[in-house]
Amino acid sequence: MNDFYNAEMAARQERMALTTDMVRQRSELMKALSPKPGEHILELGTGNGIFARELIHSVGSDGHVIGLDSSDAILEMARHLCPNGEFLLGDAQDLPFEDARFDAIVAAQVFCFLGDVDHALSEAFRVLKPGGRMIILETDWDTLVWHTQNPELMGRMLDAYKAVYADAHLPRTLRQRLVQTGFSRVEIDSFAILNTDFGDDTYAKQTAGFADSIMEGSADFTTEEQSMWLEDQEHLDRIDGFFFSLNRYILSAFM
Ligand SMILES: C[S@@+](CC[C@H](N)C(=O)[O-])C[C@H]1O[C@@H](n2cnc3c(N)ncnc32)[C@H](O)[C@@H]1O
Numbered sequence: 001m002n003d004f005y006n007a008e009m010a011a012r013q014e015r016m017a018l019t020t021d022m023v024r025q026r027s028e029l030m031k032a033l034s035p036k037p038g039e040h041i042l043e044l045g046t047g048n049g050i051f052a053r054e055l056i057h058s059v060g061s062d063g064h065v066i067g068l069d070s071s072d073a074i075l076e077m078a079r080h081l082c083p084n085g086e087f088l089l090g091d092a093q094d095l096p097f098e099d100a101r102f103d104a105i106v107a108a109q110v111f112c113f114l115g116d117v118d119h120a121l122s123e124a125f126r127v128l129k130p131g132g133r134m135i136i137l138e139t140d141w142d143t144l145v146w147h148t149q150n151p152e153l154m155g156r157m158l159d160a161y162k163a164v165y166a167d168a169h170l171p172r173t174l175r176q177r178l179v180q181t182g183f184s185r186v187e188i189d190s191f192a193i194l195n196t197d198f199g200d201d202t203y204a205k206q207t208a209g210f211a212d213s214i215m216e217g218s219a220d221f222t223t224e225e226q227s228m229w230l231e232d233q234e235h236l237d238r239i240d241g242f243f244f245s246l247n248r249y250i251l252s253a254f255m
Helices: 007-017 020-033 050-059 072-081 117-127 151-162 171-181 203-216 223-238
Strands: 040-044 064-069 086-089 102-108 128-139 185-195 244-254
Touching: 007 020, 007 050, 007 072, 020 050, 020 102, 020 128, 020 185, 020 244, 040 050, 040 117, 050 064, 050 072, 050 102, 064 072, 072 086, 102 117, 117 128, 117 171, 128 171, 151 203, 151 223, 171 185, 171 244, 185 203, 203 223, 203 244
Parallel strands: 040 064, 040 102, 064 086, 102 128
Antiparallel strands: 128 244, 185 244
């Protein structure tokens, strides 16, 4: 057991998964993937296992779902939240599977962290059965419109936020990369996460939590700036001026 998983953290993950924005995201992803009973599906960067839990239900007892993630800590959480799931420690860039094993592969918010996206795509292509499909959900952080009364501080915070990713703008090159990998047809769709309040049910509040921890751990922000940033958002919320809009992209690639 590691330090990451505990009952409080698991409850927090469940609460986040139940927010309107995350329920919608999983539903859009599920629609694009449209899993069928009996299919064998691999989820890359499975995270807390909540999407895998829904997938297991969709493929039924004749199907099979494997969740792969590079973090032992997060897999501990996945095993807790999805006790009947199969979860493997591994790297999306070097898949521990034989060729042509899966009907479909799904990955949400994972490729943005990878150092070698093209190699990971070719690995996914290798382990897909002929006729298989791959569904990827990603964000281009330049599509974020987040209202502030302190643009200079918001700009610096967002630069620090984007630096967490290996590629914070992946969707704009992903379609071409999927074609170059060998997929014969690639479709792309998008939806916006739009929050006009800063309530606990919003993705904006979740993002603000990550932003706060990034500022906390960075020498580029003073404690005063960290509080100013949050107060700005709370103030905008009080005066009905809160605005957060971010595009998600879903790419569906078919062999
Ligand atoms: C932002 S989370 C997304 C989790 C989940 N897919 C979701 O949508 O809630 C990114 C996940 O990718 C995993 N990850 C990062 N690099 C990876 C790699 N090279 N191979 C496999 N998983 C990786 C992280 O450990 C983390 O669980």
